[in-house]
Amino acid sequence: MYIDTHLHLDEPWLSDENHRQKAIHDITKHQIITFAQSCDIKSYKKILEYSEQSEFIFPSFGILPWYAHEYVDRFEEVRELCEEALMLGEIGLDEKNARDKACIPHQRPLFEIFLETAEKHDMILNLHFRGTEDEGFEILNSYNVKKPIFHFYSGSLDLMEKINDKGYYYSMGQMNLERVLGEPKDPIIDKIRKIPDDLLLLEIDVLPRGQNFEVPSIVFVNIVNNIAKIRNTTSEEIEALNQKNVVKLVGNDPKLKKIIRLMESVPKT
Numbered sequence: 001m002y003i004d005t006h007l008h009l010d011e012p013w014l015s016d017e018n019h020r021q022k023a024i025h026d027i028t029k030h031q032i033i034t035f036a037q038s039c040d041i042k043s044y045k046k047i048l049e050y051s052e053q054s055e056f057i058f059p060s061f062g063i064l065p066w067y068a069h070e071y072v073d074r075f076e077e078v079r080e081l082c083e084e085a086l087m088l089g090e091i092g093l094d095e096k097n098a099r100d101k102a103c104i105p106h107q108r109p110l111f112e113i114f115l116e117t118a119e120k121h122d123m124i125l126n127l128h129f130r131g132t133e134d135e136g137f138e139i140l141n142s143y144n145v146k147k148p149i150f151h152f153y154s155g156s157l158d159l160m161e162k163i164n165d166k167g168y169y170y171s172m173g174q175m176n177l178e179r180v181l182g183e184p185k186d187p188i189i190d191k192i193r194k195i196p197d198d199l200l201l202l203e204i205d206v207l208p209r210g211q212n213f214e215v216p217s218i219v220f221v222n223i224v225n226n227i228a229k230i231r232n233t234t235s236e237e238i239e240a241l242n243q244k245n246v247v248k249l250v251g252n253d254p255k256l257k258k259i260i261r262l263m264e265s266v267p268k269t
């Protein structure tokens, strides 16, 4: 079965309602367990609604670091939503892609609210670091967080040694792998190969937009096939690793028992 540990069903990456409904329908039809990410409080509320439409959609509460300055006066509200959430993300540090640089000084305090909650309740934490991987890794290590996921890891190969030693997860997927496969020197190839079997997770992240739109089941198969090629293994093996690692990631979290139940009830693909 397919498990997508990082998908956007809302703004700023999915705004076409027709596409959204097709995606949700496809998730249900193909029984794709989906960790639906949010980028701010508004998108989290929408994700909560979408999760009512499919038992396979699990909402995740996060605020992209780009919007950190908009939440300076709302930390208590953020903290409460963290407490109620099933899982957290996406959240992190990103100076590189921040359109409004006003967010930068506020990213870390916001990030730390999520880290405190993840530590307290042993929650899954979907992390967004761009150009801030080393700093993010240091901050992460100052908390006892056991289930962080480096979403679309874009740091150095050197840092990966340390991340691997800590046993933190990586989710890889949407990154135009077809193009990357045509360029064997692309740095992402080495990164995908350097992830230990027991720390690899799969993600779609963003569905193709406009004319190129495809439903999650189609996109996911491509990701599995491409990652298998890069790691010189079979698609079945990659999918099996993803499932096994999700079981380990979810662990005994009482809020996420349903994920394990769904995995047990869906016939193996």
Ligand SMILES: [Zn+2]
Pocket: 006, 008, 037, 090, 205
């Ligand atoms: Zn994302």
